[in-house]
Amino acid sequence: MxxxxxxxxxxxxxxALAILAKDLIKAAVALAVSSLLLGxxxxxxxxxxxxxxxxxxxxxxxxxxxxxxxxxxxxxxxVQESRTALWIFPIFFIVFIAVDALVMKGLTAKIATLPAGxxxxxxxxVLWKQRTFDLVGQLAVIxxxxxxxxxxxxxxxxxx
Amino acid sequence: xxxxxxxxxxxxxxxxxxxxxxSKKVLPDVLANGVFLFLFAYAVTGARPLLAGGALRQxxxxxxxxxxxxxxxxxxxxxxLTVIALVSACVGLYSxxxxxxxxxxxxxxxxxxxxxxxxxxxxxxxxLFQIYIFMEVAAVASYALVAFGxxxxxxxxxxxxxxxxxxxxxxxxxxxxxxxxxxxxxxxAAVGEGLRRLDDKIAAGIASAxxxxxxxxxxxxxxxHAWLPDAHPSAPAPISAILSGLLIKVSxxxxxxxxxxxxxxxxxxxxEVLMWLGAVSIVVAALLALAQKDMKRMLAYSSIxxxxxxxxxxxxxxxxGIAGGLFHLLNHxxxxxxxxxxxxxxxxxxxxxxxxxxxGLAKRMPITATTNLIGSLSISGVPPLGGFWSKLxxxxxxxxxxxxxxxxxxxxxxxxxxxxxxxxxRKAFFGKLNARWAEVKEAPFWMSAATxxxxxxxxxxxxxxxxxVSTWIQPAADGLAKGMGM
Amino acid sequence: MNSHWLLYxxxxxxxxxxxxxxLLTMRNLIKLFIGIEVIGKGxxxxxxxxxxxxxxxxxxxxxxITFIVVEVCLVATALALIVNINRHTxxxxxxxxxxxxx
Numbered sequence: 001m002x003x004x005x006x007x008x009x010x011x012x013x014x015x016a017l018a019i020l021a022k023d024l025i026k027a028a029v030a031l032a033v034s035s036l037l038l039g040x041x042x043x044x045x046x047x048x049x050x051x052x053x054x055x056x057x058x059x060x061x062x063x064x065x066x067x068x069x070x071x072x073x074x075x076x077x078x079v080q081e082s083r084t085a086l087w088i089f090p091i092f093f094i095v096f097i098a099v100d101a102l103v104m105k106g107l108t109a110k111i112a113t114l115p116a117g118x119x120x121x122x123x124x125x126v127l128w129k130q131r132t133f134d135l136v137g138q139l140a141v142i143x144x145x146x147x148x149x150x151x152x153x154x155x156x157x158x159x160x
Numbered sequence: 161x162x163x164x165x166x167x168x169x170x171x172x173x174x175x176x177x178x179x180x181x182x183s184k185k186v187l188p189d190v191l192a193n194g195v196f197l198f199l200f201a202y203a204v205t206g207a208r209p210l211l212a213g214g215a216l217r218q219x220x221x222x223x224x225x226x227x228x229x230x231x232x233x234x235x236x237x238x239x240x241l242t243v244i245a246l247v248s249a250c251v252g253l254y255s256x257x258x259x260x261x262x263x264x265x266x267x268x269x270x271x272x273x274x275x276x277x278x279x280x281x282x283x284x285x286x287x288l289f290q291i292y293i294f295m296e297v298a299a300v301a302s303y304a305l306v307a308f309g310x311x312x313x314x315x316x317x318x319x320x321x322x323x324x325x326x327x328x329x330x331x332x333x334x335x336x337x338x339x340x341x342x343x344x345x346x347x348x349a350a351v352g353e354g355l356r357r358l359d360d361k362i363a364a365g366i367a368s369a370x371x372x373x374x375x376x377x378x379x380x381x382x383x384x385h386a387w388l389p390d391a392h393p394s395a396p397a398p399i400s401a402i403l404s405g406l407l408i409k410v411s412x413x414x415x416x417x418x419x420x421x422x423x424x425x426x427x428x429x430x431x432e433v434l435m436w437l438g439a440v441s442i443v444v445a446a447l448l449a450l451a452q453k454d455m456k457r458m459l460a461y462s463s464i465x466x467x468x469x470x471x472x473x474x475x476x477x478x479x480x481g482i483a484g485g486l487f488h489l490l491n492h493x494x495x496x497x498x499x500x501x502x503x504x505x506x507x508x509x510x511x512x513x514x515x516x517x518x519x520g521l522a523k524r525m526p527i528t529a530t531t532n533l534i535g536s537l538s539i540s541g542v543p544p545l546g547g548f549w550s551k552l553x554x555x556x557x558x559x560x561x562x563x564x565x566x567x568x569x570x571x572x573x574x575x576x577x578x579x580x581x582x583x584x585x586r587k588a589f590f591g592k593l594n595a596r597w598a599e600v601k602e603a604p605f606w607m608s609a610a611t612x613x614x615x616x617x618x619x620x621x622x623x624x625x626x627x628x629v630s631t632w633i634q635p636a637a638d639g640l641a642k643g644m645g646m
Numbered sequence: 647m648n649s650h651w652l653l654y655x656x657x658x659x660x661x662x663x664x665x666x667x668x669l670l671t672m673r674n675l676i677k678l679f680i681g682i683e684v685i686g687k688g689x690x691x692x693x694x695x696x697x698x699x700x701x702x703x704x705x706x707x708x709x710x711i712t713f714i715v716v717e718v719c720l721v722a723t724a725l726a727l728i729v730n731i732n733r734h735t736x737x738x739x740x741x742x743x744x745x746x747x748x
Binding site for chain 2: 116151
């Protein structure tokens with residue numbers, strides 16, 4: 001459990017760094033690190049497939065997309081983040097975490113939960129047989145995304 | 161074969177880009193409109209008898225093995241499927257002429273079909289997580305459609321819309337995770353059963369607050385409305401019609417109603433919250449609409465206000481209130497799509513959306529002016545058009561439920577509605593013809609055809625309101641009141 | 647198992663909070679989108695941890711994988727939007743996006 005907590009703390013700190021870093025590339029890398037840590041947390045929760053997805057797709061592919069975008073966007077000078085926002089962040093963060101902790105502590109005693117049905121078999125069975133409809137949805141989302149990107153990067157037609 | 165509502169548009173959308181390589185315009189037009197018309201015809205004729213024995217559930221098998229695909233249809237979902245098919249069919253016809261100058265029609269129709277897949281899927285699912293997935297299918301397609309013209313304003317609107325919409329999805333997903341943790345399951349019925357057994361006010365309260373935030377953002381209820389007046393006017397007119405006429409209702413109102421009625425059960429406190437959210441939306445958005453100069457922006461604020469009526473009606477929770485809310489949903493879907501399509505015709509003819517620059521267009525565009533008048537009167541609740549009856553039902557239900565304050569608000573706000581619609585009518589269509597528009601022509605055939613169909617529907621919904629209510633609205637209201645029986 | 651579940655939820659809420667803060671205060675479009683990504687991480691942690699605490703890890707795993715697929719499509723669309731905005735404004739500053747008001 002101690003290792004898990006260390007990983008989770010690292011995850012939150014990496015996410016905070018991704019928000020605060022001035023350089024966009026550094027921010028993207030910090031985001032990738034936080035994905036990596038989340039992936040390890042997933043592995044430790046005995047969810048290897050989700051872990052692999054998190055590391056390869058989110059830490060890998062999405063970071064590549066971010067860096068590609070940063071390279072593709074030409075700017076006239078840096079965007080100045082407001083100084084107050086960076087200043088207030090530590091205060092906001094501490095207050096938020098404190099409230100968060102109090103709420104969760106308060107709920108521990110109060111919340112009752114029902115047990116879930118037992119589950120057995122392999123992961124593939126669950127994904128392919130119980131959640132087949134999710135796969136249809138995934139297919140639809142991928143198609144939507146592909147068409148969206150095609151539409152946004154389409155060449156100007158002659159008759160436009 | 162209810163699954164066709166998801167499968168058919170999905171398959172056609174997948175092949176459209178390939179078809180677009182062969183034939184740039186004609187084939188995409190024919191294919192997409194064929195799908196819309198087929199789904200509409202099927203909703204009106206074939207699907208109704210399926211429900212004869214109550215709510216229908218279907219599971220699918222693949223070579224003898226049961227698949228994890230389960231969809232369910234009750235009166236409420238069938239009603240929504242019909243509304244979606246109706247509006248998308250008219251919008252499809254309108255797009256034939258309107259989308260000529262945007263280029264890459266195949267891509268446009270593919271995105272439009274994906275949005276329909278998302279909405280139909282959302283209406284048919286029986287599982288909380290699948291609500292989220294199909295909501296995203298429709299949302300991702302709609303971001304690209306809002307930005308379809310790729311001008312500065314359109315991209316800006318799409319980006320703001322995306323930001324707020326993602327926050328909405330995150331809130332919904334957190335609520336789903338919480339409910340999953342509390343009850344250990346995801347299907348509507350099992351979660352609802354689990355929540356009744358737990359009877360935990362705090363946890364259920366947190367989850368419903370998150371849902372309210374998420375679906376409230378999607379439905380653009382005041383105070384979660386900031387993105388809508390940017391996003392809806394910026395999109396091409398047919399897409400504005402779909403976004404205002406359908407998307408906010410399906411991924412906002414439908415999902416909210418399904419979850420609150422069938423999973424949580426409508427408690428008096430929740431009903432109170434919904435009614436006041438609705439009432440605040442009605443008044444605030446109507447006042448904001450009055451101040452607008454841009455025709456489409458005014459229509460967008462009006463959407464927020466009218467969705468407020470729908471939520472107000474549904475929030476009452478009595479059979480009469482639910483029927484009124486659903487009927488208003490139908491009326492608003494028809495009339496608002498009509499008005500947005502008309503604004504597109506005007507914009508294409510004159511190149512402006514600024515009401516102050518228009519004037520006297522009725523002389524040059526008589527069809528557009530007439531249909532626009534019918535739509536405006538229907539939405540503002542002038543008898544004998546559809547909107548009058550639905551608002552009347554809602555107000556009667558409010559009086560019955562002993563909510564006189566809300567009833568007064570609903571009546572007064574409909575006067576406001578009439579006021580700002582008359583502003584549009586007077587500034588754009590009536591009065592002296594502005595010399596600039598002497599050469600303006602009436603909209604092309606398909607655009608006029610779509611608006612005429614919708615205007616006739618506005619009239620028909622009012623004139624035959626009792627049979628509309630008994631064949632379409634009542635089964636839907638019953639479905640809502642009874643639950644899906646699963 | 648409740649205390650474990652809530653411990654994970656505590657961290658998930660922390661991530662969502664950081665992301666929301668970024669959405670409210672940041673000016674760079676890419677930074678705003680990194681904020682959205684951070685919220686997404688919080689949500690996926692909450693989903694998987696819930697399944698872990700309930701002993702339903704296989705189900706939760708398939709949900710998280712679907713979520714990641716959705717997220718990739720969302721990121722691709724949003725970044726395409728950002729590149730297009732950049733072509734118009736030659737900047738990544740959200741304060742340049744002020745055409746729509748009222």
